Amino acid sequence: MEATRNEVLEAWMDEHGYKSNSLAEAVNRALEQLTGRAGGLDGSSVRDWKAGRVKWPKSATRKALETVTGLPATALGFVPRGRTLSTPAAPQEDPDMKRRTLVGGIAAAAAAAPGTSIRRIGMSDVDRLQRRFAEVIASDHRYGGQLGIEQRAATLADEALNLQNAGSATQRVRSNLYACAASFRSSAMWAAIDGRRYGDAKAHMREAQALAEMSGDQAIKFRIWSHAGAMYRHIGRPGEAFAANDVARNLHITRRDPMFASLGLARQAAIHGAAQDRTGIRRTFDQAQDALQRADPDDYRPVWLLAFYDEAELHSLALSAYLALGDHPTAEFHAHRCLSTLRPHMRRSHAITTTRLAHAQLAQGDLEAATVTAMQVPTDAATQHARVSRMLQEFGAALRARAPRSSTTQTWTEHTRDAWKATT
Template sequence: MDATRNTVLEAWMDEHGFSSNSLANAVNLALERLTGRIGKCDGRQVRDWRSGRVKWPNSATRKALEDVTGRHAMELGFMPRGRPSSTVTPRQEDEDPMHRRTLVAGTLSAAVAAAAPGPRSTRRIGMSDVESLQEKFGAVIASDHNRGGQRDIEQRAARLADEALNLQNSGSATQRVRSTLYAAAASFRSSAMWAAIDGRRFQDATTHMREAQTLAELSGDQAIKFRIWSHAGSLYRHLGRPADARAANDVARSLHITRRDPMFASLGIARQMAIQGVAHEHGNLRRTFDQAQEAMARASEDRRPVWLTAFYDEAELHSLALSAYLAAGDWPTAEFHAHRCLAALRPHMRRSLAIATSRLAHAQLAQGDVEAATHTAMSVPAEAATQHARVSRMLQEFSAALRATAPGSASAHNWTEHTAAWRPSA
């Protein structure tokens, strides 16, 4: 008998901007979270699902797919062998042995429950409620660029995500308002995720990521989906897992919004460049930078989310290039991009200033310019040097490299005296 196409799955993929390859990548990441092993799903398998050649994927793959989509496998058009096609209601007890509740599934249940107003509620939730939350989101973004990576920023963003979900349960609302509230909750949760990444609290970041991904799916908002998957790529890059970073960033880059708006496309390409640096793909870096710069040049002055307009510009593009070339060991090119980044940075980007300056010091020291490197490192504000986890780590690594490169030098002595002031007195 001829296979019947799974039009339900196809419709879900079209609605949420997934290609066969990007859905396979998302399923593989979910499989790794579930099993601890990297998944082996590929675009061909997804095409088999769509065509109906595979009507019921194996249990682990089904569970991963359900985590990605927030829907039961039968709600995605799959059907167990031997079950009549007219039966479409998922069973309460499935033969799937993986019944343990993951954090994502738990978040989905909580969020869906929050969407149903209480039986006695008479309040009408409107866009004014959403706009009040969005103003708070702007404050979180501002704090991030000023004091990035701090635990209080992470905790505040997480509380505001919960506030957005609690608002769902406080009265009646239109579907548009509910979707926007889910997008707000996802935005706050993704900011909590980024603060944890920036503070090198990677386990916390992973927890926030899973919750943010679920909320983004409930919202249907392409921009916030892009932010979360792009942040996932950054998380895996900082963990030294370039293959996973590339897979997550590919999901972000495959979303429809990157085809509609060149600025999103540019950011996706620029973060791909940073991943290439970690993977030591030296030959691709210049071409990828040029592609990101060209996409940015094509972008119009459209209205965009505050999280994007607050940080992504020419300076951030050069910052990502600096990161890429530093990881790849091309010190002169890294220094070039550092100077371009620092020249273009907007005044409110204080966290980015400290990071770029620390990276510049590394690039100068690696070229043997000990005095200039030490002077650069000493210009990093003490607050960032002691309170921002990424900056602190980079300067600790700089100290070790300086001692190895120029032990006993005047520069090493000056640096030791300079950093002594950072240590609290007994």
């Protein structure tokens, strides 16, 4: 007797964007959470369900599938052993109408289930949040470090969490909502780091780490721990910076994707600079460059990574490392390499790199060139971005210490006074 296809399951998968392999992976993750052991399903297992060759999966598998879908197995077209599905003969019907009937039946089953909210939270809600996240990323690269960016990202993290209680959702949707919340919270963390508000950054970090664990998203875990490494480097604690960055570098996503491996190594090089380890800088920079060259540009990657990490950022981190080490000629070399390949939208990075270049030139005694470089930093970044403002103040102090009565120092003093007036 020929098996009857499970068209209800097929319709649910089509509606929620699952293929056989992706549904098998989701159920395997749910099985591991339920039983403590990894599931052994693959795409062929799900194809057996759809074809009707398996009418009633094993109990643990059913429970995991119900966790993923939010529906009882019977509402997904499965039939308990010893029972048959009564299917009287029906006339031919329009395929589109048939699909609408199946999808409508799934929705009705969900609405009828005890304790299920009428509202269904789906991937469209996740997509909307991801578009908002892209906007936050764009604002960060344009302005950077602003309190408004931090507050907006934190508010959107709360919005993503509130959706968890706004209706019913599959495990896939819930995981994505946690990943969205973690992403927003990590942006709030980075804005606080960039604005030198380190106490706030640590609070955002703890929240982001918890959300990332609930999401199971390796990419966002990497971002949070990598940011933690950068935070500890900025506040002068290289030991903790190494420890945090190592957590990011040891995630299996760095073994799957050379671009993640490259970013982890590039930030490791910057930490070696803070630790005054020249050999470590050179070794990890070379490894980061090699990994970046091996990265397939066509691979899927999250928007936050694609928006900033490239050869320019690699040289920016090398610039930071050699500047901290006190190797100013090499720092200047990497600054020029960074500026020559920096993408136009990276306005914040352009301001930071230009300021660091001015420091490298000044340390080599080229006062005039350094001052001309520093004067190229846009006024809004010079006065409103905490890190840039601090570095320019340090530049001015160093310039006055070297040549307190020179015309170059006078030019810089007048420039900064005029820039300050323009913002008041």
